[in-house]
Amino acid sequence: MMDKNAQIRLGVDIGGTFTDLVLVDEARGAVHIAKVLTTPDDPAEGTLAGFRKILESAGLEASDLASIVHATTLITNALIERKGARTGLITTEGFSDVIEIGREKRFDLYDLHQEMPEPLIAKAFRAEVPERVHVDGEVVLPLDAEAVKREAERLLKMGAESIAVSFLHAPVNPANERAAQAAIEEIAGDTPVSISSAVAPETGEYERTSTTAANAYVRPIADAYLTRLLANLRDSGFAGDLFIMLSNSGFAAVESVREHPVRIIESGPAGGALAAAQIARSLGEAHALGFDMGGTTAKICLIEDGEPATENRFEVARTSRFQKGSGLPILSPTVDLVEIGAGGGSIAQISDLGLIRVGPQSAGAAPGPACYAQGGAQPTVTDANLLLGYLNPDFFLGGAMWLEAEKAREAVSSLAGELDMSAHDAAWGIYEIITEQMASAARVHIAEKGGDPRNYALIATGGAAPLHACHMARKLYIRRVVCPPDVGVASAAGLLAARPRADAVRVLVSDVDAVDWTRVEALYREMAAQMTESLGEGIEVDSRWEFLCAADMRYRGQTDTVSVPLPGAGEMPVRDRANMQESFERAYERRYLRKIENVAAEVAAWRLTMLGPAPGGMDAAPLTDDSDFEKGARKIYFGPEAGFEEARVYHRYSLPAGREFSGPAIVEERESTIVVPEDARFRKDAGGHIIIEVNG
Known part of the structure; x- marks a missing residue:
């Protein structure tokens, strides 16, 4: 059971390059942090190495943890890299190709060579069976169970390791799917x-089938990973509860995630978003842009x-950056974010046009950037930052990892030679291009939401973001940048601010004027019971929990909600009824900047979210020490026009608070x-945040 008075909690965030850990000891008001290289072949290995390291530094035993x-990025990577299980799909007769047909819509009308996402399940592994449910839920054709068994046996003999079932109109009446x-x-x-x-359980046959196929595709590897991780933790003496971060910014028990791993596709990014949100609240920033940049992605x-x-739906594994419709659709609540292949390990190359191109390929943790001296030879963003003078080779990870500047110089020089420019100018080109890519993504994302970047503060989290x-803020005309304490492990800290959460949805199409509230309330009772049961061991629902009701609405005759x-x-x-119509029109106008007069609204689906109590114990004092806050000066490069400038170097932990x-x-x-x-000023506030005022 989850101890309401738990004193010691640990957040673990596995990234593409580093695994970050943050341990909070509530009784002592202490925070301990650790960062270790991720082990791509077996992410659990790096997790356990960091687990042992942070316990040793805190002077604790595994049994002390509550x-x-x-x-983890395990599920995302499996979908992007197509390294999931061999999966079979069984559909209503005549509908097995829905995951290939999609919406029959081009995501870029004028790109004659556009690449559509390949279905996760090959045609040979798709099967059809006789059954049919009407749109109103009436069973028109009962399921042929023997046909299901025959097709399942055929798929298993072909080597299927997981099976997905998606029948027409199953969200309205799931009886045939359950029988299958x-x-x-x-x-x-x-x-x-x-x-x-x-x-x-939502409308949209293509999106629903795609989501179910993705869930089945990653379920065996998620189960194997979680089983192995939990067993290793138990062997080390950990007897507490293991919770998994969900895409929706909440967490759930391991048992729940085993069955529905599709809910943790955006598990890692959700931690960074939660950290940025917590910082925004503490500083009173009404509008903030969370910017989380690690070793592999931003x-x-x-x-x-x-x-x-x-958002309640998103896409994964897009074939074209920023292009909606170019990825696999997933129906699952998630933090609404933009993720691009831009990190410290992003590799710089020469494009076909003879220009520098950075990412999305990454050197990752192995072999890593050239300066890691682990066999990597291609120039990366980290190599460029080292060559520009931004990174101290003797103080990377606080001195725990030494960077070889000469290796970075060799890698960047190989690129510079092809472009007939100096190594420093090539490094600046890498830095400029990767920063512009991230600024462009932010600019588009803010514009799509109807915002103005000038009204936002930028909150940087992740090891590479403060560089x-x-x-990036200057490119967006943002004037205020915030770097929180322990910025390099902020995503892991964000995990400890998460609340237990569950979401459910039911389909019942109704005109606002003709809602059958008796049926609706029965659906909500069903959803509440289902979610309470699905939370798993270690999570209890009590009077402190919040219930949030919502409806997916549209104007009559529309498809999107x-x-x-x-x-x-x-x-x-x-x-x-009146409040529903008014609330819908406000939401519609906020998104589309207009509303349609004299057209009735209808509800397409009903949603319920359960949120547990917020955790405490995150108010530990920022880390400080008594050493001299001035560490000297060094030359850093700001591009061909500005050249090298001498920059003062400061030790963050001993900077005096309030001084500018x-x-x-x-x-x-x-x-x-x-x-x-050069044209910026900064200070450390009482909470340990570095607040920078930037001239646009």
Whole structure:
């Protein structure tokens, strides 16, 4: 059971290059942090290495921990790299090609060579069976269970390791899907079966089938990883609760995630968004741009009124950056963010046009950037930052890892030679291009939400973000940059600010004027019971939990919907037709900048979210020490026009709070380095945040 008075908690975030750990000892008001290289072949190995390291530094035993909240990129990587299980799909007769047909829509009308995402399940592994449910839920053709068994046996003989089932109109009446699941389980042994009415009970046959296929595709590897990780933790003496971060910024028990791993696709990025939201709330920033940059990717998220924006659907494994429709659609609540292949390990190359191109390929943790001296030879963003003078080779990870400047110089020089420019100018080109790519992504994301970058503060999290934050802010005309304490492991810290959470949705199409509230309330009781049961061991629902009701609404005759919050009484929505219509029109106008007069609204689906109590114990004092805050000066490069400038170097932990400093400057800490340009001023506040005022 989750101890309401738990004193020691651990957050673990596995990234593409580093695994970050943050341990909070609530009784002592202490925070301990660790950063180790990720082990791509077996992520659990790096996690356990960091686990042992942080316990040793804190002077604790594994048995002292009450709980661990864990985020991982395992599921995302499996989908992007197509390294999931061999999966079979069983559909209604005549509909097995829906995951290939999609919406029959080009995501770029004028690109004659556009590449559509390949289905996760090959045609040979798709099967059809006789059954049919009408749009109103009536069973028109009962399921042929024997046909299901025959097709399942055929798929298993072909080597299927997981099976997905998606029948027409199953969200309205899941009886045939449940019967199919029972029939398959009779003959399939331990082979996991995912049915669409349990994974994504929503309208949209293509999106629902895609989500179910993705869930089935990653389920065996998620189960194996979580089983191995939990067993290793138990062997080390950990007896507490292991929770997994969800894409929706909440967490759930391991048992729940085993069955629905599609819910943790954005597990890692959600931690960074939560950290940025917590910082925005503490500083009173109503509008903030969360910017999380690690070794492999950069994530950008809008924070409004202290909360990260969320969506109920997203895409993964896009074939074209920023192009909606070029990825695999996933129906699952998630933090609304933009993720691009831009990190410290992003590789710089010469494009076909003879220009520098950076990313999305990454050197990752192995072999890593050239300066890691682990066999990497291609120039990366980290190599460029080292050559520009931004990084101190003797103080990377607080001196725990030494960087070889000569290796970085050799790698960048190989690129510079092809372009007939100096190594420093090539390094600046890498830095400029990767920063512009991230600024462009932020610019598009903010514009799509109807915002103005000038109204936002930029909150930098992740080991690489403070190196680029000020330069990116200037490109966006953002005047204020915030680098929180322990910025390099902020995503892991964000995990410890997460709340237990569950989401459910039910389909019942109704005109606002003709809602059958008796049926709606029955659906909400069903959702509440389902979510309470699905939370798993270690999480109890009590009077402190919040229930948030919402409806997916549209104008009659439309297909796309907008999510509309509904006033609730406990887990039930309030019966208020006028308020629903008005709330929908406000939400519609906010998204589309217009509303349609004299057209009735209708509800397409009903949603319920359960949120547990917020954790405490995150108010530990920022890390300080008594050493001299001035570490001297060094030359850093600001491009061909400005050239080298002498920058003061400061030790973050001993900087006096409240005193203002001027750029150019470098602020060093164990897990990151902050670059402050010449025309900026900065200070450390009482909470340990470095706040930088940038001239646009």
